[in-house]
Amino acid sequence: MPDLTNALALGASIAKGETTAVKAAEAAFARIDARDGEVRAWKTIDRQKALAEAAARDAEAPRGPLHGVPVGVKDVIDTGDLPTGYGSPIHEGAQPAADAACVALLREAGMVVLGKTVSTEFAMRHPGETRNPHNLAHTPGGSSSGSAAAVADGHVPLAIGTQTSGSIIRPASFCGVVGFKPSWGAVPRGGLKMLAESLDVIGAMAHTAADADAFAQAMAGRSFNPVQAAANPPRFGIARTKAWTSIEHASAAAMETAAAACEAAGATVTDVELPPAFAKALDAHDVIMTYESWRMLAYERAMHWDQLSPALQAVMERGAGFTAEDYAEALKVRSACRHGLKSAFADVDVLLTPSATGEAPEGLSFTGAPEFNRIWTFTGAPCVTVPGLTGPKGLPVGVQIIGKLGGDAEAIAAADWLRPLLAG
Amino acid sequence: MTIDDPTQLGALEAARAIQAGDLTSVALVEALAARREDRDNAVGAWASDSDDQDIAHALDEAKARDAEDARGPLHGVPFGVKDIIDVAGLPSRLGSPIYADASPAIADAASVALARDAGMVPLGKTVTTEFALRTAGKTRNPLNAKYSPGGSSSGSAAAVADFQAPLAIGTQTGGSVIRPASYCGVVGYKPTFGRIPRAGVKSVSESLDTIGVFARNVADAAAFAAVLEGVDPVTLDDALDRPRFAFCRTPAWDKMSSDAHKAGRAAADKARAAGASVIDIDLPPAFKEALEAQSVVQSYEACRSLAFELRFRCDDVSRALKDYVAAGYETSRERYDWARNVQAVCRAAMWQVFSQIGAIITPAAPSVAPENPADTGSPICNQIWTMVGAPVVNTPGMTGAAAMPIGMQVIGPPGRAAETLGHAAWLHQALTKK
Numbered sequence: 001m002p003d004l005t006n007a008l009a010l011g012a013s014i015a016k017g018e019t020t021a022v023k024a025a026e027a028a029f030a031r032i033d034a035r036d037g038e039v040r041a042w043k044t045i046d047r048q049k050a051l052a053e054a055a056a057r058d059a060e061a062p063r064g065p066l067h068g069v070p071v072g073v074k075d076v077i078d079t080g081d082l083p084t085g086y087g088s089p090i091h092e093g094a095q096p097a098a099d100a101a102c103v104a105l106l107r108e109a110g111m112v113v114l115g116k117t118v119s120t121e122f123a124m125r126h127p128g129e130t131r132n133p134h135n136l137a138h139t140p141g142g143s144s145s146g147s148a149a150a151v152a153d154g155h156v157p158l159a160i161g162t163q164t165s166g167s168i169i170r171p172a173s174f175c176g177v178v179g180f181k182p183s184w185g186a187v188p189r190g191g192l193k194m195l196a197e198s199l200d201v202i203g204a205m206a207h208t209a210a211d212a213d214a215f216a217q218a219m220a221g222r223s224f225n226p227v228q229a230a231a232n233p234p235r236f237g238i239a240r241t242k243a244w245t246s247i248e249h250a251s252a253a254a255m256e257t258a259a260a261a262c263e264a265a266g267a268t269v270t271d272v273e274l275p276p277a278f279a280k281a282l283d284a285h286d287v288i289m290t291y292e293s294w295r296m297l298a299y300e301r302a303m304h305w306d307q308l309s310p311a312l313q314a315v316m317e318r319g320a321g322f323t324a325e326d327y328a329e330a331l332k333v334r335s336a337c338r339h340g341l342k343s344a345f346a347d348v349d350v351l352l353t354p355s356a357t358g359e360a361p362e363g364l365s366f367t368g369a370p371e372f373n374r375i376w377t378f379t380g381a382p383c384v385t386v387p388g389l390t391g392p393k394g395l396p397v398g399v400q401i402i403g404k405l406g407g408d409a410e411a412i413a414a415a416d417w418l419r420p421l422l423a424g
Numbered sequence: 425m426t427i428d429d430p431t432q433l434g435a436l437e438a439a440r441a442i443q444a445g446d447l448t449s450v451a452l453v454e455a456l457a458a459r460r461e462d463r464d465n466a467v468g469a470w471a472s473d474s475d476d477q478d479i480a481h482a483l484d485e486a487k488a489r490d491a492e493d494a495r496g497p498l499h500g501v502p503f504g505v506k507d508i509i510d511v512a513g514l515p516s517r518l519g520s521p522i523y524a525d526a527s528p529a530i531a532d533a534a535s536v537a538l539a540r541d542a543g544m545v546p547l548g549k550t551v552t553t554e555f556a557l558r559t560a561g562k563t564r565n566p567l568n569a570k571y572s573p574g575g576s577s578s579g580s581a582a583a584v585a586d587f588q589a590p591l592a593i594g595t596q597t598g599g600s601v602i603r604p605a606s607y608c609g610v611v612g613y614k615p616t617f618g619r620i621p622r623a624g625v626k627s628v629s630e631s632l633d634t635i636g637v638f639a640r641n642v643a644d645a646a647a648f649a650a651v652l653e654g655v656d657p658v659t660l661d662d663a664l665d666r667p668r669f670a671f672c673r674t675p676a677w678d679k680m681s682s683d684a685h686k687a688g689r690a691a692a693d694k695a696r697a698a699g700a701s702v703i704d705i706d707l708p709p710a711f712k713e714a715l716e717a718q719s720v721v722q723s724y725e726a727c728r729s730l731a732f733e734l735r736f737r738c739d740d741v742s743r744a745l746k747d748y749v750a751a752g753y754e755t756s757r758e759r760y761d762w763a764r765n766v767q768a769v770c771r772a773a774m775w776q777v778f779s780q781i782g783a784i785i786t787p788a789a790p791s792v793a794p795e796n797p798a799d800t801g802s803p804i805c806n807q808i809w810t811m812v813g814a815p816v817v818n819t820p821g822m823t824g825a826a827a828m829p830i831g832m833q834v835i836g837p838p839g840r841a842a843e844t845l846g847h848a849a850w851l852h853q854a855l856t857k858k
Contacts, residue, residue, distance in 0.1 A: 080732065094530050097516075097523060101627065104731035190627030190729040194534075197622060221728040222757055295621045295654045298537035299512065324655040328839060406761070 002027045007069050007157035007211040014058075014068035021054035021068030021112055028070045028114055032155050038136055040129040041150035043075045044082050045115035054112045065214055065224050067110030072117040072150045072159035076143075077202070078191035079103055079113060086193045087119040087128055087143075090304045100191025102160065102202050102219040109218040114156055117146030120367060122297060123162055123195050126309035127367050132174060134395050138360040141171030142367030144205065148175040151205040152396075158215045159205045164195050164289060166356070166373025168203045169385045169400055173355035174368060176387040176396030178415065180204045180212035182408050184380030187219045196292035198331070199285070199377055209384060209415035216408070225409070227416050230349075234414040236262055237272035237348030242282060243371040248358030250391030251372075255354055257389055258399040261421040262352070272348055275340030277333060278375060284333035285378040290319030291327045337379050338405060345404050350414040355398035359391035372400065382408040384415040388422025430455040435501050435590040435644040442490075442500040449486035449500030449545060453479070456502060456547060460588045466569055468562040469583035471507040471517055471549040478548030481513055485545045492543070497647055497657055499543030504583045504592035506576075507549040508556050508626040509533045509635075518626055519552040519561050519576075521740045522733055533624025535593060535635055535652045542651045547589055550579030553800060555730060556595055556628055559742040560798045565608060571793040571828060574604030575800030577638070581608040584638040591648045592638045597629050597722055599789075599806025601636035605818035606831030607793035607801065611852070613637050613645040613845070616838045617813030620652045629725035631767065632718070632810050642817060642849035646841075660846045667850050668782040669695055669834075670705040675715050676804040681791035683824030684805075688787045691822050691832045691855060695785065698854035703781065708773045710766065711808060717766035718807040719751075724760045727752030771812045774837045783847035784835040788818045792828035805833065813838045817848035821855025 002010055002024040013019050029047060036042055050070070057068045073079055076086050078096035085092045098104075103113065118128035120143035130145040132138040133153035140149040144161030148171035151159050161168035163181045172179025180203050187202040194200055202219060206212035210227045217224055238259065259269045294301070294316045300308060301316055308316070344351065354372045361368055376383050382405075385398035401418065403411025427433070427441060430452045441447035457479045464470065472478045482502060489500045505511050508518050510529035517523045531537075536546060551561035556576040563578040565571035566586035573582040577594025581604035584592050594601040596614045605612025614636035622633060635652065639645035643660060650657045671692045677685075692702045707714075727734060727749035733741055734749060777784075787805055794801050809816045815838070818831040834851055836844030 091530065097526055099732040099736070101729045101731050104735055105728060108731060108735045185630065188627065188630060188725065188728045188731075190630075191732075194621070194623040198618065221731065292621065295538060296534050296623045298534045298541060298621070298654065299532040299624075302537050302541040303512075303532075324653075 004028060004031065004154050004157050005207045007066055007206060008214055010157055011066045011069050015062045021057040022051060024068060025050050025054040025070050025112055025114060028156050035153055035155065039131055039133050039149050039153050041117055041146040041153065041155060043085065043116045043118045043146060046082060049081055050112060050114050057110050057112060063108065063110040064218060066218060068112060069158060070112045070114040070156050071106060072115060072147050072156045073103055073113055074144050074147050074160050074162055075116040075119045076123045076162060076193040077103060077160060079116065082116055084116065087121045087123070088307070090300055090307050098191065101188040103191065105221045106218050111218065117150050117159055119143055120145060121309050121312055122193060123164060123167055124315060125311045125367060127364055131364060132360050134176060138362050138395060139174065139364050139367050141174035141360060143167035144171050145367065147205045148172050148177060148179070151177045151207065157207060158211060161203050161205050162192065163201050163203060163377055164199045165377055166370025169373045169383050170356045170368050170370055172205055172385045173398030174360035174396065178206045178209055178212045178387060179385045180216055180412070181377065181383040182216050183382045183406050186408065187216060194296045196289045196296060198288050198292060201377065209412050209419055213412040227413055228409060230413050230417060233265060233267035234349045234417060235347065236267055236269045236350060236352045237344065238269060238352055239272050239274050239344060241274060241278065241375060246357050246369065246371050247354060250358040250397045251354040251356060254389045254397040254399055258352065258422060262418065265421055269352065270348065272344050272351065274344050277336035277340045280333045281337050281375040281378050284330035285374045287322050287326055287330035290315050291322045294319035334378060341379055341381060341405060350411055351402040353400045353402060355385040355400040359393050359395040359397055376402050379405065381405050382411040384411050386415050386418050386422060388419065431459045431587040433590065434641050435498055435639060436647055438590055439498050439501050443494055449489045450483060452500070453482045453486045453502050453545060453547065456588055463586055463588060467564055467566045467582050467586050469550055469579040469586065469588055471551045471579060476514055478514055482545050482547050489543050489545060494543060496542035496651060498651055500545065501591065502545040502547040502589060503539060504547050504550040504580050504589040505536055506580050506594050507552045508595060509536060509593060510624040511536050511546050511549060514549055519554040520733065522737045531624065534621035536624070538654045539651050544651065550583055550592055552576050553578060554742055554745055555626060556597060556600055557726065558744045558748055560800050564797050565793050567609060567828060571795055572607060572797050572800050574607035574793060576600040577604050578800065580638050581605055581610060581612065584640060585610045590639065591644060593652065594636050594638055595625060596634050596636050596810055597632045598718065598810060599803030602806045602816055602818045602833055603789050603801055603803055605638060606788035606829065609820045609829035611639045611642055611645045611820065612818035613649055614816045615649050615653065615841060616815050620649065627729045629722045629729065631721050631725060631764065634810060642845055642852050645817070646845045658842050658845060660842060660849050664846055664850050667700040667847050669700050669702045669785050669847065670781040671702055672705050672707065672784045672786045674707065674786050674805065674808065675712060676790065679790055679804055680787055683791055684787040684789065684830055687822040687824055687830040688832070691785060694854050695851060705777070708776060710769045710773055713766045714770050714808040714811055715804065717763035718811040720755055720759055720763035721767060723749060723752035724755045767811050771838065774812050774814060778837040783844055785832050785851065788831035788833040792824040792826065792830055809833070809835050815841050815844045817845060819848050819852045819855060821852060
């Protein structure tokens, strides 16, 4: 049976002829058949197409370390051969003319698109049908709900997520997988349904940091560089931001456990102070996101307002209330934070923060709060959530690693180092 | 007031006539459609084919707008849309045979939706080069059909220059708004990077792609850009008593023709004669690498953004585009990071450049339009300004060889739209004063 929980290992065994892309896709479909009635991670699947694509990959020499590996694509990203509905009734069933750039690049690297995963409405708050595979009565988080659940539940080893506030890191934390939000701009966004251009980032859901990194590199159209293990244990910094006032016991305990594990393994963990500009970061993120979404989704609001959820309407209306001057001021705060971030990293390699306020909330209507993600998305810094810990309800709780701007490889290396220390 | 020929009206003028009841949006669309029919064989500004129903859609829309109160300062005014930008109900063919049979777009691009929401009327799709890059479409320069209209926003520039539309949307990654505006003798405005939302635009190079506009005067361009940005109208700083310009040769100077040198110097003289202060400045040292860095960023990103077409539809990709992106494939990650860093350094240095001046003047193109419609010309005068994300206005008025136009670029620091547009409006008047 092909192992659907380790993409690089699966790619290696396909390359060696131990298994095939077709067998991997068949195993994925078997798992989906057994589980997706309950989990509901998938929006659209065309088995014949996926199997034909897998067979075509089996007939070729491997084009990269993930050749033949099946992946899920969040349904806010265009696929030229599968409908793309952006989680909205307005676009339900629409068929794009082309693949998004990131999809074309992952196909070029030999991966097989298994299908489209459920997204919340336009990657905002209004949830889809997906449930948390660890407890079906709980949310998987959002907006990359289906991608996180599909990976967590072993349907596919990799899936694409996108993040504007906390839409990769939070669902990954709730579902107990690795979520990787690369530096802003690393993965090309052509063919992504934009929500807020200054914030939207394409990233990865996986079971290991190395898998997430390899996947993101392929989607960025880069040649593969394996994770570089650090010579010394990383120097971690903890920045107690405004968001800490909303922390729940589960995340507070996870942070203590993770910090203790880091120190026990020889790493340093020190408190760091974020520069004063960060005091305005949460508000400025909200201005940029809402101001831009009012404009990015101008077609939908002007022509189909009644088909937008009340939650999205409220976000967009808040954006309509901000002026061009408010927006320009928020962009200045962002520049100041980006610049100021350098000082936070003066004596540490990466920051360690909670991934979410706690465990996945019960019920499907609320996908959880992005309070621990927004300021990092705002700055464009790379973020990785590392699974392994659980909370009082037995649900997964991740801890998040933040890298310097452009320091994606370092953040991934730290996550890779931390991952085995948290595994139960 | 009676209007003999509504095609001759500027956008704000037309909007005022519609408001006053002297003109209807339907009558304006009809007049522009008639003008298109007369001139289309000679100019070829429109990407639509006869089955597209773009005029029928525009007439329906215009009729609806005529029945309403004005929703904005350009209510009822039609505009052309570059064919890499989605308009609901019309196909986006992207200047590429890959999309020759594309289905009509389901949704408007964000910019088009904002214009429609403000009461404006999409008139149809204008010709673009292939994916807004090298390979020219069918458009000719309306001033002289032997010449290029420039590119990549070829049809948008030509349609406005030829009075087939009062306004049109274009995009610029290297010099694709300002250069065709220069060649066709119209106003082109590329706002600050990131201000007009790009959702629904074919992405070529995310760090550079910028939506811009064409018009026949600066006030029209400013009003249209504000609509596309979804902001209140910009109040032009046009009561400048003494504009402070700097004439800048830029790293492209040695590659410009003597025509461009002459036009540049003459424009500076005219500005001085009209009362402006014009000093000479050099750009900070970082800009020496700016041209090269822009090219690296553009080609690295383009070959990734166009991955679907280049990898999976490559039989229908032009030789010129394949040659162009080859450089992008060969560019290392380190080289790209270097180029992005140059971009950031130059961008930061813009404030220093503008500490003592209101705007830069420099030629908008290295010469008049090439005498070959297939050659859309060189973006060397524009690339560095796109790279730093500055607001840039092409200001017509000067001419070169064969009496063809050479525009002057008016450039400001990122974010300072009103002052830049004010300087451009002032210069436009100074250059066109008889």
